[in-house]
Amino acid sequence: SVGVVSCANLALDLSIRYLPDHLYTYLIPGPHEPDYDQLDHYLQPTLEKFIEAWQPGMRVSRTA
Incomplete structure (x- = not known):
């Protein structure tokens, strides 16, 4: 079996x-x-990136 964790930016x-x-999706092996x-082991790298971007903020000049 496989587990799935999916995160959306609200x-x-x-x-x-x-x-x-625009989704962050994790497949977790059974x-x-x-x-x-x-579960924390799987999510930690992405959470660190979120925190990195949150602290100073980030500016996106264009999306395409």
Whole structure:
């Protein structure tokens, strides 16, 4: 079995929020559901990037 964790940026417009390009998706190998410590291991690298961007903020001049 495989577990899936999917995160969406709620600051995005609803029309694009759930498009694949704007989702963070994790596939977690089985055969059992991970405990919180194991789940943290998967999420930690992305959370660190979020914190990095949050502290000083970030400016996007264009999206395409």
